[in-house]
Each structure stands twice: as structure tokens, then as C-alpha cells.
Amino acid sequence: MNEGSSALVLVLSGDPALYAIVRLSLVVSLSAVGLAALVGLPLGGLIALTRFPGRAGVIVLLNAFMGLPPVVVGLAVFLLLSRSGPLGSWGLLFTPTAMVIAQAVLITPIIAALTRQTVEDDWSEVRDELNAMGVGPLQRLMTLLYDARIALVTVLLAGFGRAAAEVGAVMIVGGNINGFTRVMTTAIALETSKGDLPLAMGLGLILIAIVFAINASAWALRLYAERRIG
Amino acid sequence: MSDLPVTLTKVSYVVGETSILRDVDLVVRTGAPTFVVGPNGSGKSTLLRLVMGLITPTAGAIEWAGARDPAPRRRAMVFQHPVMLRRSVAGNLLYALEQAGVEKSLRDRRCSELLQKVGLSDLADRPARRLSGGERQKLAFARALARSPELLILDEPTASLDPSATLALERLIAQAAAEGIKILMASHDLGQMRRLAGDVVFLHRGRILESASAKDFFEQPVSAQASAFLRSDLILED
Numbered sequence: 001m002n003e004g005s006s007a008l009v010l011v012l013s014g015d016p017a018l019y020a021i022v023r024l025s026l027v028v029s030l031s032a033v034g035l036a037a038l039v040g041l042p043l044g045g046l047i048a049l050t051r052f053p054g055r056a057g058v059i060v061l062l063n064a065f066m067g068l069p070p071v072v073v074g075l076a077v078f079l080l081l082s083r084s085g086p087l088g089s090w091g092l093l094f095t096p097t098a099m100v101i102a103q104a105v106l107i108t109p110i111i112a113a114l115t116r117q118t119v120e121d122d123w124s125e126v127r128d129e130l131n132a133m134g135v136g137p138l139q140r141l142m143t144l145l146y147d148a149r150i151a152l153v154t155v156l157l158a159g160f161g162r163a164a165a166e167v168g169a170v171m172i173v174g175g176n177i178n179g180f181t182r183v184m185t186t187a188i189a190l191e192t193s194k195g196d197l198p199l200a201m202g203l204g205l206i207l208i209a210i211v212f213a214i215n216a217s218a219w220a221l222r223l224y225a226e227r228r229i230g
Numbered sequence: 231m232s233d234l235p236v237t238l239t240k241v242s243y244v245v246g247e248t249s250i251l252r253d254v255d256l257v258v259r260t261g262a263p264t265f266v267v268g269p270n271g272s273g274k275s276t277l278l279r280l281v282m283g284l285i286t287p288t289a290g291a292i293e294w295a296g297a298r299d300p301a302p303r304r305r306a307m308v309f310q311h312p313v314m315l316r317r318s319v320a321g322n323l324l325y326a327l328e329q330a331g332v333e334k335s336l337r338d339r340r341c342s343e344l345l346q347k348v349g350l351s352d353l354a355d356r357p358a359r360r361l362s363g364g365e366r367q368k369l370a371f372a373r374a375l376a377r378s379p380e381l382l383i384l385d386e387p388t389a390s391l392d393p394s395a396t397l398a399l400e401r402l403i404a405q406a407a408a409e410g411i412k413i414l415m416a417s418h419d420l421g422q423m424r425r426l427a428g429d430v431v432f433l434h435r436g437r438i439l440e441s442a443s444a445k446d447f448f449e450q451p452v453s454a455q456a457s458a459f460l461r462s463d464l465i466l467e468d
Binding site: 125126128129131132133134135139143147148149150227228229 | 279282283284301302303306307309312313315316317325326329330357359373377
């Protein structure tokens with residue numbers, strides 16, 4: 001396993017090009033999670049707590065969108081941001097911002113759908129109590145989102161996992177430009193096809209390590225919170 | 231603002247084909263505790279939930295101090311299985327105080343007063359969902375008192391408690407009643423009824439069969455069903 005050992009050397013030696021790629025990956029995916037949370041958490045909570053015609057259809061659509069193919073999202077955002085597209089004048093195509101937008105579009109349905117489910121389950125449990133306290137609609141939403149905060153961290157994590165692992169969307173709207181829009185997944189795809197397996201494997205190792213570390217800390221947070229909050 | 235008296239006029243509650251309450255006329259006014267009693271499935275919980283305004287009657291009308299708006303003003307409810315928010319004991323109480331419109335500067339003091347009253351001061355920082363059944367019921371009681379209610383509705387609050395926790399809660403209920411809070415409470419504990427009740431409403435199959443002072447109800451029940459209920463706490467299908 002010659003390539004395996006050179007991959008390890010690359011990771012441990014702190015190769016600057018490699019770490020620039022890792023940093024951009026984290027910045028893009030975490031920003032996408034932030035953006036998707038701003039939309040997805042209130043949206044999911046709102047759908048959970050309201051009744052309107054066509055609600056069942058919206059929920060089915062949202063659940064279906066959890067499985068959106070990244071390349072299709074990439075294509076849609078590409079068309080939106082390309083020169084001749086409606087938002088072409090913003091000049092965002094092939095920038096990290098475009099990648100954030102594409103990943104946010106990809107994971108907003110995941111965060112909204114899982115939030116909807118969580119909040120709706122909690123609501124059926126506390127509905128009588130909150131109604132007996134005369135809690136109004138907006139307060140109700142805030143209360144339930146806050147009450148479900150531990151579960152919602154796991155929801156955001158699911159979104160992060162999806163964003164950090166996808167290739168298609170960032171490849172299409174970012175263009176995998178060296179030193180500018182190259183992230184771990186697009187680099188792995190490129191280096192593998194070029195035959196530079198050590199770099200691809202090194203990045204793969206780091207990607208797995210990051211996902212592992214984030215899940216481990218979320219698990220620890222959950223244990224701590226369960227003891228503290230119940 | 232007031233919630234009393236609560237007036238129910240020809241109130242029915244039907245779910246699908248099942249009629250849970252039929253033509254109930256009832257006035258809840260200031261005074262000694264009113265107990266709603268009857269066998270399982272007689273409609274006690276539904277009646278309490280209607281009075282609380284949590285559900286709307288399918289026929290008839292309910293008025294709180296003459297108004298039809300079901301938003302709770304000076305009434306509160308303690309459920310058989312209270313649900314706490316994922317916060318500390320004090321956090322749950324502060325939340326209730328906030329919802330009751332208590333001014334922010336007064337909440338902390340009111341919170342410790344209430345915790346002391348129900349004997350939970352030592353557990354203020356404990357996660358509320360980690361409390362034992364008896365402690366949780368006390369917290370639910372404190373949370374209800376946070377609304378400064380004039381009407382306090384309790385749905386079999388001691389049904390799943392051990393004797394000492396039951397006694398502690400009964401003391402709190404008696405104290406609240408002595409302070410002028412109207413108690414409307416469902417129970418099928420005859421001993422508890424003898425200890426606390428001023429009036430009794432006897433429900434059977436969704437109808438009020440008797441509405442009397444506790445003394446009259448115990449000494450000379452009018453209906454055969456009530457007599458049977460008092461004899462054995464058991465009513466067989468007729």
C-alpha cells in the first residue's frame with residue numbers, strides 16, 4: 001500500500017494546498033447549513049403547527065425533496081446564476097458563494113422536513129399544556145423550536161453530512177477551480193480520475209475524520225444535554 | 231378580567247358516531263370545590279376540557295363570565311399526566327409566569343415563592359422531565375398557580391400517585407380552595423371526595439345524573455347509578 005502511506009504523509013505533513021481545500025469545504029458546507037437552518041427550521045416548525053389546504057401535498061413534496069439529486073440542484077442553480085439566467089447579473093457563478101447557495105438549496109428540504117416531524121411530535125405532546133397557558137401562535141413556534149433544540153442539532157448535522165459529502169452540485173456551480181472553488185469532494189473526484197491516488201485518499205481520510213469528529217461531538221452534546229435538560 | 235361563572239347550556243360533545251356528552255347544563259361559580267365523578271368513560275375529562283376551553287362543544291354554548299371567547303384569562307388546568315418543557319423546574323415555572331403576563335422584574339421572586347409553596351425549592355435547577363410523578367404533579371400545580379387563577383381545573387391529578395404524594399397534593403388543593411380559588415376536579419377516589427368536595431356532579435354515560443352538595447350526594451343519592459357508584463365504585467352495564 002505505497003499510495004496509502006504517501007496519503008498519510010500528505011495529511012500529517014500539513015500540505016498547505018490540501019488544507020486550503022479542507023478549509024474551503026468546511027466554510028462552504030457550514031455556511032450552507034447556516035443558511036438552510038435560517039429557512040428550514042422556521043419553515044418546518046410553521047408547517048408542523050398550521051393547518052391549511054394542500055398541507056399534505058406540501059409535506060409529501062418536502063419529504064420527496066430530501067432526496068433531491070445534487071447534480072439536478074447544481075443544474076438548477078447553474079441556470080439561475082449563469083450569465084443569461086435571471087440572477088446572472090450578480091456574477092456569482094463559479095464562486096464559493098454559488099456553492100453555498102447550491103448546497104443550501106439541497107439541504108433546506110432535509111432540515112425543514114425533519115424539523116416538521118420533530119416539532120409536530122412534540123406539539124401533540126404539549127398542545128393541551130400550551131393551550132391551557134394561552135400561548136399564542138408565534139410564541140408556540142418559538143417555544144417548540146427551543147424545546148426541541150437537542151433533536152434539532154442532530155437535524156442540522158444530517159444536513160451538514162449531506163452537504164459535505166455531495167460532489168455534483170458544487171462541481172457544476174463551483175467549477176472545481178484550483179485554489180478558488182476546489183473542495184474535498186471535487187478534488188477527490190478529479191485526483192482519482194487523474195490517477196493521483198495519494199492526494200485523493202488523503203482527502204478521503206480527512207473527510208471521514210471530519211464527519212466522524214462532528215458526529216462524535218454531537219453525540220457527546222446529546223448525552224450532556226439529556227443529563228442537564230432531560 | 232374574570233372567568234367565573236362558567237355557564238354551560240345544553241352542551242353536547244360528539245365524536246363521529248359516539249356521543250361523549252349529551253345536553254349538559256352546568257354553572258361553575260365561586261365556592262367550595264366541585265368534584266366531577268363517575269365511572270371511566272362517563273365523560274369527566276371531556277367535561278373538564280370543555281370548561282377549560284381546550285375543545286369546542288359540538289352543540290350548545292359555553293360562556294366564561296358572560297363571554298364566549300375561550301382564551302383562558304384567570305383559569306388554569308392540571309392534567310393527570312402533566313407534560314413539562316425541556317427546561318429546569320424553575321425554567322418551566324418562569325415560562326408559565328411569562329405566559330401569564332407577569333412582569334419580568336417580578337418573575338424571579340414569584341417563582342421562588344411558588345417553588346417554596348409546593349416544596350420544590352431544592353429541585354429548582356433539576357431538569358423538569360426528570361422529576362418523579364409526585365414532584366411533577368407538584369410542579370404542574372405550581373405552574374397552574376402561576377396564572378393566579380380564580381378557577382383551577384384538575385383532571386384526576388392524584389390517579390397515578392402514591393399515598394404520600396396524594397396527601398401532599400390534597401393539602402395544596404385544600405389550601406388553594408381556602409385561599410378562594412374555585413376548584414373543579416375529576417376524581418374517582420371516594421375518600422378524596424369526602425375530604426375535599428363541597429359539591430358533586432355525577433356523570434354517567436355523558437349525562438349529568440346528579441348535581442348536589444357533597445353531603446347530600448353521599449347521604450341520599452337520587453339515582454340508582456350513583457348509589458351503585460357509592461357502594462362499590464363499580465357500575466355494571468344496565
